Amino acid sequence: MTTNLQTGPVPGGRTAPPALEVRGLVKHYPGVKALDGVDLVVHQNEVLGLAGENGAGKSTLLKALVGLVRPDAGEIWVRGERVRLRSVVDAANHGLGMVFQEQSLVPNLTAAENIVLGSEGPGVRRGIYHWRTMRRLAQEQLDKIGSHIDPLARTDSLSFADRQMVEIAKVLRIEERTSHPPVIILDEPTSVLESKEIETLFTQVRRLREFASVVFVSHRLDEVLDVCDRVAVLRGGRSVGEVPAAGAAPAELHRMMIGSTGSDDHYHDGLAERSEEPGRPRLVVRGLSGRTFRDVDLEVRAGEIVGIVGVHGSGREDLCRALFGAEATTAGEVQLDGERLDLSGTRAACAAGIGYVPAERKTEGMVGPMSVADNMTLTKQQARCSGPLVRPRKQATLVDTWIERLSIRTPHRGTAIQRLSGGNQQKVVLARWLVSGDVRLLLLDHPTRGLDIGARSEVYRLMRELAGSGVATVLLADSLEEAIGMSDRIVVMSDGRATTEIAAPSGGKPTPLDLVKEMV
Amino acid sequence: MSTPVLAQPASDAPVVARPTVGQRLTSFMPVIALVVLLAALTVVDPGFFTLSSLTAAVRTAAPLVVLAAGATVVVLCGGIDLSIAALCSLATVFFALWLPDLGGLTTLAIVAVAGAIGALQGVAHVLLRIPSFIVTLGGMSIFSAIALVISDAGPIPVSDRGTTHWLTLYVAGVLPMAFVVALVVVAVVSLVLRLTPVGSWVRAIGYSESAARLAGSPVDLVKVGAFTLSGACAGLAAVMLVSRNFSGSPTMADNLLLPAVAAIVVGGTAITGGHGSLWRSLAGALVVTLLRVGLPIVGVPSAYEQILYGAIIVAAVALTLDRSKVLIIK
Numbered sequence: 142m143t144t145n146l147q148t149g150p151v152p153g154g155r156t157a158p159p160a161l162e163v164r165g166l167v168k169h170y171p172g173v174k175a176l177d178g179v180d181l182v183v184h185q186n187e188v189l190g191l192a193g194e195n196g197a198g199k200s201t202l203l204k205a206l207v208g209l210v211r212p213d214a215g216e217i218w219v220r221g222e223r224v225r226l227r228s229v230v231d232a233a234n235h236g237l238g239m240v241f242q243e244q245s246l247v248p249n250l251t252a253a254e255n256i257v258l259g260s261e262g263p264g265v266r267r268g269i270y271h272w273r274t275m276r277r278l279a280q281e282q283l284d285k286i287g288s289h290i291d292p293l294a295r296t297d298s299l300s301f302a303d304r305q306m307v308e309i310a311k312v313l314r315i316e317e318r319t320s321h322p323p324v325i326i327l328d329e330p331t332s333v334l335e336s337k338e339i340e341t342l343f344t345q346v347r348r349l350r351e352f353a354s355v356v357f358v359s360h361r362l363d364e365v366l367d368v369c370d371r372v373a374v375l376r377g378g379r380s381v382g383e384v385p386a387a388g389a390a391p392a393e394l395h396r397m398m399i400g401s402t403g404s405d406d407h408y409h410d411g412l413a414e415r416s417e418e419p420g421r422p423r424l425v426v427r428g429l430s431g432r433t434f435r436d437v438d439l440e441v442r443a444g445e446i447v448g449i450v451g452v453h454g455s456g457r458e459d460l461c462r463a464l465f466g467a468e469a470t471t472a473g474e475v476q477l478d479g480e481r482l483d484l485s486g487t488r489a490a491c492a493a494g495i496g497y498v499p500a501e502r503k504t505e506g507m508v509g510p511m512s513v514a515d516n517m518t519l520t521k522q523q524a525r526c527s528g529p530l531v532r533p534r535k536q537a538t539l540v541d542t543w544i545e546r547l548s549i550r551t552p553h554r555g556t557a558i559q560r561l562s563g564g565n566q567q568k569v570v571l572a573r574w575l576v577s578g579d580v581r582l583l584l585l586d587h588p589t590r591g592l593d594i595g596a597r598s599e600v601y602r603l604m605r606e607l608a609g610s611g612v613a614t615v616l617l618a619d620s621l622e623e624a625i626g627m628s629d630r631i632v633v634m635s636d637g638r639a640t641t642e643i644a645a646p647s648g649g650k651p652t653p654l655d656l657v658k659e660m661v
Numbered sequence: 662m663s664t665p666v667l668a669q670p671a672s673d674a675p676v677v678a679r680p681t682v683g684q685r686l687t688s689f690m691p692v693i694a695l696v697v698l699l700a701a702l703t704v705v706d707p708g709f710f711t712l713s714s715l716t717a718a719v720r721t722a723a724p725l726v727v728l729a730a731g732a733t734v735v736v737l738c739g740g741i742d743l744s745i746a747a748l749c750s751l752a753t754v755f756f757a758l759w760l761p762d763l764g765g766l767t768t769l770a771i772v773a774v775a776g777a778i779g780a781l782q783g784v785a786h787v788l789l790r791i792p793s794f795i796v797t798l799g800g801m802s803i804f805s806a807i808a809l810v811i812s813d814a815g816p817i818p819v820s821d822r823g824t825t826h827w828l829t830l831y832v833a834g835v836l837p838m839a840f841v842v843a844l845v846v847v848a849v850v851s852l853v854l855r856l857t858p859v860g861s862w863v864r865a866i867g868y869s870e871s872a873a874r875l876a877g878s879p880v881d882l883v884k885v886g887a888f889t890l891s892g893a894c895a896g897l898a899a900v901m902l903v904s905r906n907f908s909g910s911p912t913m914a915d916n917l918l919l920p921a922v923a924a925i926v927v928g929g930t931a932i933t934g935g936h937g938s939l940w941r942s943l944a945g946a947l948v949v950t951l952l953r954v955g956l957p958i959v960g961v962p963s964a965y966e967q968i969l970y971g972a973i974i975v976a977a978v979a980l981t982l983d984r985s986k987v988l989i990i991k
Contacts, residue, residue, distance in 0.1 A: 491877030522858035
């Protein structure tokens with residue numbers, strides 16, 4: 142039995158309790174409030190969309206709903222009954238199941254084995270697999286969603302889309318445990334699918350609605366609006382509103398997600414240097430060659446932000462590291478403010494006033510278990526020392542000044558940096574080069590990777606301010622839009638060579654297409 | 662039905678995570694172990710808890726403390742020095758051979774030469790990019806062999822006992838001078854780590870060498886320094902052993918490698934680097950020493966000693982690794 146008409150939506154007033162209700166859910170992680178009082182209602186036979194930026198609390202909320210995360214406060218109600226979810230099994234017993242973003246199937250088992258795995262029931266007799274029963278159980282599940290996948294196919298031989306169907310078939314097994322219609326959570330189900338497969342999935346979701354409630358999470362807003370009845374928006378761990386999907390525009394949702402204060406000047410273009418005379422050339426690279434780049438010429442002026450774009454294998458990352466002395470060079474010369482630069486090691490680069498922010502923040506940018514203060518002063522030790530000795534008070538004053546100046550959100554300067562959110566970690570990493578005030582050139586390798594929109598914006602503002610104070614910046618952007626938005630000039634690298642240079646002054650920005658043409 | 666409208670911006674007061682009781686407990690583990698051991702031994706043999714036997718215990722512990730202290734800095738940098746015991750043995754042979762010529766300068770010369778040998782291993786590790794485990798394993802074998810060759814595979818008696826006599830004295834009548842010297846070594850190195858940037862560098866290198874390098878820390882210099890210190894400590898431990906045994910022997914300190922490593926890990930210093938301290942190794946060395954002198958008291962033949970060391974190294978690493986998973990891996 143897959144449908145239950147008595148508990149369907151009641152026309153007119155909603156007298157039946159909602160299939161799922163969340164009230165004031167709170168979850169703290171050290172240094173972060175992942176959920177800060179979330180309210181959510183999922184009606185029966187409804188597809189609810191859940192939208193929000195990275196870090197809005199979506200995944201924490203979903204995990205709380207299937208018993209993977211225990212909330213610090215707040216209530217979860219299922220069909221008018223308060224529940225406490227301690228495990229996935231608990232959640233399944235209450236009819237809550239999730240199709241995970243990173244697929245949770247065992248690749249070397251058959252579809253049938255995967256579907257019944259963990260809830261074999263009559264599929265196992267006296268500790269031994271009863272293959273015929275298993276196949277029948279699996280087939281029943283696949284039939285529910287109208288799928289024609291062979292239950293005996295090995296899972297890793299199936300396409301992504303088919304595997305997702307297997308996941309949905311598997312999660313529907315929770316129907317065996319409850320007498321009422323389940324709530325199925327789909328976490329970013331479309332991120333690995335092609336457009337045709339997405340259509341199939343949507344058909345499936347509409348089919349699920351016949352006998353279940355669905356929570357649908359996706360970062361593609363048009364999809365959310367397409368398949369859902371209603372969309373709830375999370376921001377900063379709170380519910381900030383909801384809209385009926387019919388008639389809503391993606392732009393409206395997007396505004397709710399990022400907050401109403403305009404992102405008109407996301408890249409803080411207004412802060413860009415407008416001086417008539419360009420600064421003097423600060424970094425001059427002549428014929429630099431290394432393992433993955435050849436004969437590169439590059440010039441960056443004081444106060445200028447130069448973006449380097451290129452596809453994977455263009456050699457731009459290695460060029461960046463070579464300028465910092467972290468990658469060997471075979472030929473060429475680099476000058477900083479007219480003086481020949483020693484490329485033999487990172488220490489020489491630091492002493493010359495070069496700062497580098499690596500792409501891998503967690504493993505290369507920061508020392509996770511060390512404090513915010515020690516991370517910030519790791520490079521410019523003299524800034525916290527008198528003679529050979531560390532002066533704790535001098536360090537405290539310095540670090541607190543920068544915590545305030547960059548509005549770094551941390552409980553204390555002594556907190557381990559790994560407890561901070563990504564954006565605040567990155568601000569500490571950037572501050573490392575600023576504490577002594579002698580940085581002349583910043584090499585930024587994907588400085589906004591993994592940051593949410595608010596944190597990105599703060600990093601952009603900081604870059605603008607530094608450029609305004611005369612720091613020359615080389616930016617390897619996370620996206621072409623970012624490169625275009627932030628750079629004054631863009632250098633295209635291809636196959637290890639700097640092939641083209643495109644001016645990108647404020648008001649005369651190239652389009653992403655202009656760059657792509659040069660990149661390939 | 663709750664239909665939230667635009668909510669107030671979230672307040673930005675992050676929560677301070679306090680260490681759990683378990684974490685606090687593990688950080689005092691070596692001291693707790695020390696107290697429990699003392700109490701247990703006293704219960705088994707009430708005569709144990711006397712001034713004279715405690716004095717004897719710390720006197721025995723002194724060379725081990727010095728060895729472990731030096732090697733701890735290498736471990737904090739994320740490496741390991743397996744050559745300390747062999748280098749120490751070699752240094753006792755050097756001492757016996759050089760004493761007639763160098764006289765009062767022998768002690769300094771031994772510490773300097775052992776430090777230089779340690780530095781050599783550090784340079785090999787850093788420049789040739791060989792894991793420290795391999796460099797010092799090779800070193801261990803080489804030093805042992807050299808010691809055997811130059812000593813004709815036997816002990817060399819030291820006739821002039823005056824040079825090392827000061828190490829056998831007692832401070833205030835009860836504290837053995839050798840142990841005081843060991844304490845001074847631990848204190849001085851700890852202070853350097855605490856009061857100068859070297860401490861930050863060592864921790865950063867231990868936790869994440871690439872991050873330390875990209876932050877411009879003098880990674881290679883610090884690592885060579887750590888191996889130099891480890892070597893010099895092996896030399897100092899050698900002088901202590903000679904002062905007690907009145908001879909140099911090519912195998913004199915060989916049975917100290919496992920106890921020294923055990924002392925470091927029992928102290929709670931993470932074998933993966935970054936987390937730990939010399940004070941922990943001091944406590945660890947005392948624990949190991951108490952176990953060593955305690956075995957005969959509870960009636961276990963000392964032949965079982967090595968089993969014990971092997972077991973406590975594995976157990977202690979299991980414990981400290983577990984702890985680092987909680988603290989380091991999120």
